[in-house]
Amino acid sequence: MWWCSKNVMSRLWSSYNRLLETQPLFTKAMTSLVGFTAGDALAQKFVSESDEPYDFMRTARLGSFGFFIHGTTGHYFYGMLDSKLPGTKPATVASKVLIDQTIWNPIFGLMFFGYLNAVEGKSLNDYIAKIQADLKTAVMGSWAVWVPAHTINFAFISPAQRLLYINSIQIGYNVFLSFLGNKKVDDEDDESEADVDASKKEL
Template identity: 25%
Template sequence: MDTIAIIGRIYQQSFDARPHLTLATANGTLSAIGDVVAQSLNKAFPEPNQRPIPYDIQRTVRFFCFGVGMGPIIGRWNQFLEHTFPLRTNSRSTVSMSALAKRVFFDQTVMAPIGIAMFLGSMGVMEGRSNSQLREKYSSLFFPALLANWKVWPAAQLINFRYMPLPYRVPFSQSCGVFWTLYLSLLNAKQDKAQDTNDKKRQTIDA
């Protein structure tokens, strides 16, 4: 417990001094951890007849960069929700369940689709995908990822918005999001593999 308290104190001090940098670093680190877990599981439990896949450090770097970019954006979004839908009118009032429900609703109908779209676009650009491949990625992955998001994140964000102080909401959501990043990482890698296979087939035909 002492270690957790020390880490929490260091994080709070860093957030107070440099909020955007702190959120970017924390979010990027946790996003990278999610991809490390995804690649480790892929290696430990390969598909039948699958060749051993070497660890892709560049893929983890891409997840780190995406997390760094999204951290301050999510932080600003949380501030917007905090001020637009206050849970209490004063320190002694009870928590407004209506305001809490509005926070979750707007988070899932506005930020969730934007976040998934930014993830697919950012990953595609960093991977060097063509415009047609980016469109294919969106077409194949956007709605499955969004539907999966709605099965998981409303409950997590309900806890986050209700109980977590504002500075800790991004780290909390991204800590829960390690498993979400695992899902996105596997989903994105599967689509990349399919696109790479199709590209090789086209090159063979053209040759």
């Protein structure tokens, strides 16, 4: 039984690698779709209020972001990064991590909030308010995860497997990202007002 399972996994891995060679863009897009779908499912299961019904459209929105945006842009960005900075020397790895976290990370946040804003039919003002409220949190909150994760990524992971590795980490990180992406700006304003009122009472 164990041998059969190992054989099946080996075949699936071989098939995945063949698809990376023959259809790299589509394969990476599908990988991101799975990662973002799983991340939102976990977020709704363990982070959202327990009495809230499961929101399938929310999962579809996150999954479609993974397919149309994360997988495709990641394919080109990391491909470009590897072509411009080849190798795994410490200075090269550090440069890649720095570029990823100071340039690509904020761009990714803008795309993430922008995509959700668009598919939810919200206005430009809504998008600006969301960026002002949550972009800094998304970028700075990601450093604790992605600085060490990408250090491993650029030092030890094959370029062809980068997006698979990223999505394996992203499943857990997407719980946070999904929560942040679906949090209403009004809720943040209410929390701030409550904090101000509490401070006044203490005075």
